[in-house]
Structures are given as C-alpha cells and as structure tokens.
Amino acid sequence: MKKFFKKEPTETKKSFFKRAGQSPKQKEKQTLRINDNEEKEFDSFFAEVIKSFPEKTSSIILNSYGKSKERAEKVLAKSKTQFDGIFDEFLQGVDAKTRKKCHKIVHAASLTAAIIGCSPIPFSDAILLVPVQLTMMARLHKLFGQSWSESMGKSLGKEIVVVGLGKSAVGNIIKLIPAVGTVTGAAINATVASTITETLGWVTVKMLNDGEDIFEQTMTFKGQFQTLFKAVQRSGKKSK
Structure with missing residues (x-):
C-alpha cells in the first residue's frame, strides 16, 4: 500500500505535464522566462x-534605489492580495493573453511609481508620477497599435494625479520630519502612487481593448478611473 501511494502522485504529476505538453523542467524554465521578461520590461521602463x-x-532616486525598490516590492505584494480581485472583475471581456502582455507594462509602471513614492524627496510624488503614467499609456497604446498624443496625455495625466493628492500630501508632510518620518511617509506615498498608476493602467487597457479612444472620450475615461479607484480605496479600508 505504501508503495502504491508513493507511486501514484508521481504518475499523476507526469501525466499532468504530459497532457500539458511540458515537463516539470520546461514549466520551471517557462516561469523563469516570464520573470526575466518582466524584469527586462521594468529595467527598460524605469530607464x-x-x-x-x-x-x-x-x-536622489538612483542613490536610494536599492532600499526604495525593496520597500516598493513589498507594497506591491500587499496591494496584489488586496486589489487583484477588483481589477479582474473590472477587466472582464479582456482575454487572458492580452492581460498578460499588458501586465508587464502596468506592473513596470506601478513598481516605478512605488519606487518614486519611496524616494526621500518631499512633495515629489504627484509631479513625478506624470512621466511614469505617460510612458505607461504610450506603451499600452503601442501594444494595441493605437496612436498616442503625448500633449493630450500629459494634460489628462495631471488631472488623474490630482485624485490621489489628498493622501499623498499626508505622506509628503511626514517626510519633512527629519529621520523619523521618511520611512513612514514613503510607505504611504508608495501605496498611493502605485495604486493610482495601476488603476490608470487597467482603465487604459479596458478602453483600448473595447476600441474606445481615450482622448475623444475623456469623460468616460475619467469616470471609469474614478469608479475603479474608489472601489480600490474601499477595498483598502476594509482590509485594514
């Protein structure tokens, strides 16, 4: 009996990978490739x-990059458990393959935004988020084969950032307190910065996937952003 139970899981595992057309080693290599691709996307995006x-x-950002990235990754890991369900529900109708391609860009942008949020620069976040979001939106438009207007995107990006200014300002004020406040303030700002950016990214993906023009339908874009961002905020409050 012992022999049977030892053998059965192995055979089941082998048959599973056989049905999937991949060996366990191939699966592992595929995972490494995905992680490597995401890292390359982030490096390119951040640069x-x-x-x-x-x-x-x-x-200043580069000098604190190591510590900031470490904190930022923790913030994103926590946000993932809190908000992925909301984003999944919002993205109904966007196929898995498209989501996967877009995820690399949105994740790179969110991580970059969080790193900036962790940077020891008081009142930096809102201003510095705009280039992050413009780069993200431009790359998403390119992915969907759509034209991109940087000037219109810049105007829209500034308006979107204002939504998160309330909480972000709190973090920036804490940052002004020498020594004690920097880490606490960074944590607040990293969460706000990454959440605004990720929300903006997925709204962009949804509208592009639905064939909608963001610049012709700015009211729809802003409305969808505010609705999704509020849902994310409510979820964040419940998890505290």
Whole structure:
C-alpha cells in the first residue's frame, strides 16, 4: 500500500505535464522566462522614465534605489492580495493573453511609481508620477497599435494625479520630519502612487481593448478611473 501511494502522485504529476505538453523542467524554465521578461520590461521602463527627470532628482532616486525598490516590492505584494480581485472583475471581456502582455507594462509602471513614492524627496510624488503614467499609456497604446498624443496625455495625466493628492500630501508632510518620518511617509506615498498608476493602467487597457479612444472620450475615461479607484480605496479600508 505504501508503495502504491508513493507511486501514484508521481504518475499523476507526469501525466499532468504530459497532457500539458511540458515537463516539470520546461514549466520551471517557462516561469523563469516570464520573470526575466518582466524584469527586462521594468529595467527598460524605469530607464526611460528616469531620463525624463531633472538630473538632481534622478540622482536622489538612483542613490536610494536599492532600499526604495525593496520597500516598493513589498507594497506591491500587499496591494496584489488586496486589489487583484477588483481589477479582474473590472477587466472582464479582456482575454487572458492580452492581460498578460499588458501586465508587464502596468506592473513596470506601478513598481516605478512605488519606487518614486519611496524616494526621500518631499512633495515629489504627484509631479513625478506624470512621466511614469505617460510612458505607461504610450506603451499600452503601442501594444494595441493605437496612436498616442503625448500633449493630450500629459494634460489628462495631471488631472488623474490630482485624485490621489489628498493622501499623498499626508505622506509628503511626514517626510519633512527629519529621520523619523521618511520611512513612514514613503510607505504611504508608495501605496498611493502605485495604486493610482495601476488603476490608470487597467482603465487604459479596458478602453483600448473595447476600441474606445481615450482622448475623444475623456469623460468616460475619467469616470471609469474614478469608479475603479474608489472601489480600490474601499477595498483598502476594509482590509485594514
């Protein structure tokens, strides 16, 4: 009997991978490739965004990059458990393959935004989020084969950022307190920055997937953003 129970899981596992057309090693390699692709997307995204900042700002962000990224990744991990269900529900009608392609871009943008949120620059977040969001939206438009207007995107991006200014300002004020406030303030801002960015990203994906023009239907875009962002905020409050 012992021999039977030892053997059965192995055979089941083998048959599963056989049906899937992949061995366990192939599955592992595929996972590594996915992670590697996401990392490459992030590196490319972050480099593009950082070039758009003034040299002094870029230097501060890069000097604190290691610690900021570590904190930012923790923020995103927590947000994932809280908000993925809401985003999944919102994205009904967007097929899995499209979501997967878009996820790399949205994740890269959210992580970049969170890193900026963790940066020791008081009152930086709202201003610096705009280039992050413009880069994200431009890449998503390119992915869908749609034209992109940077000037109109910049105007829209600034309006969207205002939605998160209330909470973000709280974090920035805490940052002004020497030594004690930086980490606490960073945590607040990283959450706000990444949540605004991810929400904006998925609204962009949904509208592009539905064949809607963001610039011709700005009211729809803003309305969808506010609805989704409020749902995310409510979920965040419930989980506390």
